[in-house]
Amino acid sequence: MLSLESITKTTQDWLLAKFNPTIALAMECAIVILLAITLFAILGLVLVLLERKVAARIQIRLGPNRVGPGGIFQTAADTLKLIMKEGLTPDTADKFLFNLAPFVVMMVAMLLLAPIAFAKNFQIWDINIGVLYISSISSLSVIGILMAGWASNNKYSLLGAMRSGAQIVSYELSAGFAVLTIVVLTGSLQISEIVAAQQNGWWLFKGHIPVVIAFVLYIIAVTAETNRAPFDLAEAESELTAGFHTEYSGMKFALFFLAEYINIFIVCAIGATLFLGGWMPLHIGHWEGFNHIMDYIPSSVWFMGKTFFLIFIIMWFRWTFPRLRVDQLLNLEWKYLLPISLFNLLLVTVIAIMGWYF
Amino acid sequence: MYNQTDIIKDTTNLGPEGELVVNMGPQHPATHGVLHLVVTLNGETIKKIEPHLGYIHRSIEKMCESLTYRQFIYVTSRMDYLSSHINNTACALLVEKGMQIEVPERAKFVRTILNELTRIASHELWIGAMAMDLGAFTPFFYAFREREMITDIMEDTCGARLTMNYIVPGGLMYDIHPEFQTKVKAFIKQFKEKVTEYEDLVTGNIIFQSRTKGVGVLSAEDAISYGCSGPVARASGVSCDIRKIAPYDAYDRVEFDEIIETEGDSFSRYLVRVKEMNQSIRIIEQLIDNIPEGEFVGKTKNVLKLNKGEFYQRVETARGELGVYIVSEGATTPHRIKFRSPGFSNLSVLDHIAKGSKIGDLMATMGTLDLVIPDIDR
Amino acid sequence: MFLKDYITDVFNGVSSLLKGMRKTGYYFTHGKEIITEQYPDNRATLKLADRFKGEVVMPHDENNEHTCTGCTACELACPNGTIKIITKFDITPEGKKKKAIDAFIYRLEMCTLCNLCITACPSDAIKMSANFEHSVFDRSKLTKVLNKPGSKIKEGIE
Known part of the structure; x- marks a missing residue:
C-alpha cells in the first residue's frame, strides 16, 4: 500500500544508493526544507479560507464565493495582492528590528513543525525531548511580537506587544501543565512514544476525567498563546486598531498573518497528538470489525482530521465570544487555570502511580 | 483652546510622569464615526479623556435657517441617522405646535408605530456594534437580520431605508403601504423568537458580564448634572422618558413601562436598551390593529409660516431627549434654530466615568453610551 | 464555602459559554438560515419596494x-x-x-x-x-x- 512511510523510505534508499551519505543527507535536508515551506504556504492559505468560511456560516452569510468555485482561490488572490503591495516602513521605526520581526515569528512557527508526526513514521525529527522542544520553542514567538511592537514606534503596537508578552508568559504555564499530564502518563517526552502509548486507546478516553480537564485547559491555554479571540488582546481591533502589527503592510503583514494560522495548526496538531492519539485510528475495545475498518483509513487522514477538528473548535470560540479585558485575562490564568491545572496534575500523577488508567 | 499643533506635540512626547497620550480617532474602529479622543494613559489605565469634535460638523442648524418649514425636516434625518424618523417627528410636532395644525388620528398612530420601529432598529444596531466593540463579531449579524426586516418595512412604506423623510407637518407624506400591518406583525413574531438569541450570546455570557458589570458607573446625581438623558440616565435610576413625561402623538393612549435600572454601570445601560426593545414591541402591538381610518395628513396652508415667537418641542429618540428650539419672526424660514441633541450630553460624561479604568473598559463604556457622532456634531 | 463559590463560579461561567456556542453551532450546521443576497447575480429577480426612492x-x-x-x-x-x-x-x-x-x-x-x-x-x-x-x-x-x-x-x- 502506498503510504507516506513507504515514500520516504524509497526516497531515502534511492538517495543513499546513488550518492555518498553526506550528500544524501544534505539533499534530504533540502527536500525537507522545501516540503516545510510548501506546507507552510498551503496550510496558511487553507486555514485562512477555512476561517472565513466558518465565520461566514456562523454569521449566517456565504463568505468568499467569487474567486474560483465556491471562492477557493480567494486566499491565493489575497496573497498575490499582499505580495504586490508596498511594504511600508515607518520613518521613525527601528528599521532593522521592524523588518526582522515577521521573520522571527515565522521562523519560530516553522521550527515547531519539526517534531510533529504527520503520519505513521512520517516525522521530520523524532527528537527524544519532543514535548520539551515544543514548549521551549513556542515561547520564542513572543520575542518576535515584542520586537514588532517595540520597533514600530507606535503606541498601539507597543501596548499590544506588552499585552501579548504578559499573556503568553502566563498562559504558557497552564499549557505546559496540561502537556505534563500526558508526559506523566506516558513516561516519555518523545512524540513517537506518546503516540505509541495510545495504541489501545486515546489518552482522552483512557485517562479519566483529569485528562479531559487537562484537554480543556490545553485548548484554552493555546487559544490564548496563539493570540486568538477571546484572548486576542495583542491585536484587539476595537481597542488597539491592530495591536502589534498596526504598522505592517504588504508581505510583512502577511507573514504575521500566516504565522498566526501556522501556530494554530501546530498547537492543534500537538493537542491531537497528545490527547487524541495523533495518527492512531479510533479503536473501540474488542470490536474487531470496526477496528479493522478504522485501520484502513490512512494515518495521515486521521492526523489531519483530528487537527482540523481542534482548529474548528478554536475558530468556533473566536466567532462566539467577546474579548476579555487585560486584567481579567491574567485573573483567569492565575486564579482559575493555574490552580486547577496544578491540582489536576497532582491527580494525574496519583493515577499514573497507581496505574488506574486502562 | 486646543489647536492642531498641540495635538501633534502631545503625541510625540511622553507626558510628565511617563504618561502616554494616544489619539484615538478620528479614524478608529471603536469610535463609530469620526470622534477624536485624546486619551492620556498610564500603562493600560486611563488618566484623562478629552473628546474632540468637529470632524463631521455640517452646520445643520445654520442650514435649517435658510430652509422653509417643509424643507428643513429632511436635514434633521442626517443628525441622528439611526433615529431619523424620531428627529423628523420632533420637527413636525414643533411646526404643528407653532401653527396649530390639527393632525389626524391615523397619522398620529402611524407616527408612533414608526417611531417605535425606529427605536428597535437603532437598538438592534447598537447591540451589534457594542458586541463588536467588545470583540464578539457574530451578534452583529443576528441583530442586523431583525433590523433588516424593519428597514424593509420602512422601504415599503416610506421609500427609503435610513433617511426616510416620511413625516411632514400635519401628518404623513403619503398613506401607509397596504401590507404594512401584516409585515409589522411578522416582524414582531420573528423578533420575539430571536430575542432569546441575544440572551444566549450576549446577556448571559460570562465574559460579557464581567466586561460590563461595574464598569463606567454613572451615579444618578452625575447623570442629572451632566444633562444625560435616555437609556444612559435611566440606567442610573433617573426617570426621564419624554414619552411618559410629555406624551406626544399617540403615546398617551398606550401602556408601557419606563425601564429604570439603578446600578448605573455599562451592564444596566445594556439591560435598559434590551428591555426597551420589548416595551417598544408592546407599544406597537397595542397600536398596529387599531390604526384608525381616515385622512393621513391634516389640512395645511400651502406656505407654512410659524407665528412670531419661540417654540420648543422635545421627543424621546433612541438615544435620549432631543429638543428642537425655534425662534420665529413670522417668516417662512426659522430665524434661529437649535437642536439639543442627546449624544452631546451623553458624550460629555465619558471622561468622568471612564477615568481610572482600563482601555478595554473605555470601549465598553463608549459602546453603552451609544454615541452617534453626526448627532453630536450636527 | 469559598471552594463551593469557586466551583459554582467556574461551572456557571462555562455553562454560559457553552450556551453561546450552542447557538453559533446551530447556525453553523443550518445552512438554510443564511440570509445573504447575491446582489449582482440576482438582478433579474431583484424586487424593490414600489415606493423606493431611487x-x-x-x-x-x-x-x-x-x-x-x-x-x-x-x-x-x-x-x-x-x-x-x-x-x-x-x-x-x-x-x-x-x-x-x-x-x-x-x-x-x-x-x-x-x-x-x-x-x-x-x-x-x-x-x-x-x-x-x-x-x-x-x-x-x-x-x-x-x-x-x-x-x-x-x-x-x-
Whole structure:
C-alpha cells in the first residue's frame, strides 16, 4: 500500500544508493526544507479560507464565493495582492528590528513543525525531548511580537506587544501543565512514544476525567498563546486598531498573518497528538470489525482530521465570544487555570502511580 | 483652546510622569464615526479623556435657517441617522405646535408605530456594534437580520431605508403601504423568537458580564448634572422618558413601562436598551390593529409660516431627549434654530466615568453610551 | 464555602459559554438560515419596494408627451437646488403663445431623494423611480435632462 512511510523510505534508499551519505543527507535536508515551506504556504492559505468560511456560516452569510468555485482561490488572490503591495516602513521605526520581526515569528512557527508526526513514521525529527522542544520553542514567538511592537514606534503596537508578552508568559504555564499530564502518563517526552502509548486507546478516553480537564485547559491555554479571540488582546481591533502589527503592510503583514494560522495548526496538531492519539485510528475495545475498518483509513487522514477538528473548535470560540479585558485575562490564568491545572496534575500523577488508567 | 499643533506635540512626547497620550480617532474602529479622543494613559489605565469634535460638523442648524418649514425636516434625518424618523417627528410636532395644525388620528398612530420601529432598529444596531466593540463579531449579524426586516418595512412604506423623510407637518407624506400591518406583525413574531438569541450570546455570557458589570458607573446625581438623558440616565435610576413625561402623538393612549435600572454601570445601560426593545414591541402591538381610518395628513396652508415667537418641542429618540428650539419672526424660514441633541450630553460624561479604568473598559463604556457622532456634531 | 463559590463560579461561567456556542453551532450546521443576497447575480429577480426612492424621472407616454407645465413648483420645493427648469414659449395651432418647458434639469449628485418635489407637483409630471444603480464614470453624466428630446406637453394640462 502506498503510504507516506513507504515514500520516504524509497526516497531515502534511492538517495543513499546513488550518492555518498553526506550528500544524501544534505539533499534530504533540502527536500525537507522545501516540503516545510510548501506546507507552510498551503496550510496558511487553507486555514485562512477555512476561517472565513466558518465565520461566514456562523454569521449566517456565504463568505468568499467569487474567486474560483465556491471562492477557493480567494486566499491565493489575497496573497498575490499582499505580495504586490508596498511594504511600508515607518520613518521613525527601528528599521532593522521592524523588518526582522515577521521573520522571527515565522521562523519560530516553522521550527515547531519539526517534531510533529504527520503520519505513521512520517516525522521530520523524532527528537527524544519532543514535548520539551515544543514548549521551549513556542515561547520564542513572543520575542518576535515584542520586537514588532517595540520597533514600530507606535503606541498601539507597543501596548499590544506588552499585552501579548504578559499573556503568553502566563498562559504558557497552564499549557505546559496540561502537556505534563500526558508526559506523566506516558513516561516519555518523545512524540513517537506518546503516540505509541495510545495504541489501545486515546489518552482522552483512557485517562479519566483529569485528562479531559487537562484537554480543556490545553485548548484554552493555546487559544490564548496563539493570540486568538477571546484572548486576542495583542491585536484587539476595537481597542488597539491592530495591536502589534498596526504598522505592517504588504508581505510583512502577511507573514504575521500566516504565522498566526501556522501556530494554530501546530498547537492543534500537538493537542491531537497528545490527547487524541495523533495518527492512531479510533479503536473501540474488542470490536474487531470496526477496528479493522478504522485501520484502513490512512494515518495521515486521521492526523489531519483530528487537527482540523481542534482548529474548528478554536475558530468556533473566536466567532462566539467577546474579548476579555487585560486584567481579567491574567485573573483567569492565575486564579482559575493555574490552580486547577496544578491540582489536576497532582491527580494525574496519583493515577499514573497507581496505574488506574486502562 | 486646543489647536492642531498641540495635538501633534502631545503625541510625540511622553507626558510628565511617563504618561502616554494616544489619539484615538478620528479614524478608529471603536469610535463609530469620526470622534477624536485624546486619551492620556498610564500603562493600560486611563488618566484623562478629552473628546474632540468637529470632524463631521455640517452646520445643520445654520442650514435649517435658510430652509422653509417643509424643507428643513429632511436635514434633521442626517443628525441622528439611526433615529431619523424620531428627529423628523420632533420637527413636525414643533411646526404643528407653532401653527396649530390639527393632525389626524391615523397619522398620529402611524407616527408612533414608526417611531417605535425606529427605536428597535437603532437598538438592534447598537447591540451589534457594542458586541463588536467588545470583540464578539457574530451578534452583529443576528441583530442586523431583525433590523433588516424593519428597514424593509420602512422601504415599503416610506421609500427609503435610513433617511426616510416620511413625516411632514400635519401628518404623513403619503398613506401607509397596504401590507404594512401584516409585515409589522411578522416582524414582531420573528423578533420575539430571536430575542432569546441575544440572551444566549450576549446577556448571559460570562465574559460579557464581567466586561460590563461595574464598569463606567454613572451615579444618578452625575447623570442629572451632566444633562444625560435616555437609556444612559435611566440606567442610573433617573426617570426621564419624554414619552411618559410629555406624551406626544399617540403615546398617551398606550401602556408601557419606563425601564429604570439603578446600578448605573455599562451592564444596566445594556439591560435598559434590551428591555426597551420589548416595551417598544408592546407599544406597537397595542397600536398596529387599531390604526384608525381616515385622512393621513391634516389640512395645511400651502406656505407654512410659524407665528412670531419661540417654540420648543422635545421627543424621546433612541438615544435620549432631543429638543428642537425655534425662534420665529413670522417668516417662512426659522430665524434661529437649535437642536439639543442627546449624544452631546451623553458624550460629555465619558471622561468622568471612564477615568481610572482600563482601555478595554473605555470601549465598553463608549459602546453603552451609544454615541452617534453626526448627532453630536450636527 | 469559598471552594463551593469557586466551583459554582467556574461551572456557571462555562455553562454560559457553552450556551453561546450552542447557538453559533446551530447556525453553523443550518445552512438554510443564511440570509445573504447575491446582489449582482440576482438582478433579474431583484424586487424593490414600489415606493423606493431611487431617482426622479419624468414619465412620457407613447406619443412622447409629458404632463409638466413648467410651473417650477418642484424647483421651489427642492431644499438643495437640485432641479432647474428652463422654460420657453410654444406657439399653439391657434397662434397663441403657450409656456412650456425647454429643459427639466435634474442634478442627481445633489439630490437627497426627499420626495418634496413629487409632493409639490400639481400635475404629477415627475415621480420617483426605483433605479438605484447610479454609478457613472463621469460626474457630468449625473446632471440629467428629464424631458425627452422633441417631447411636448399633453393636451389639456394647464
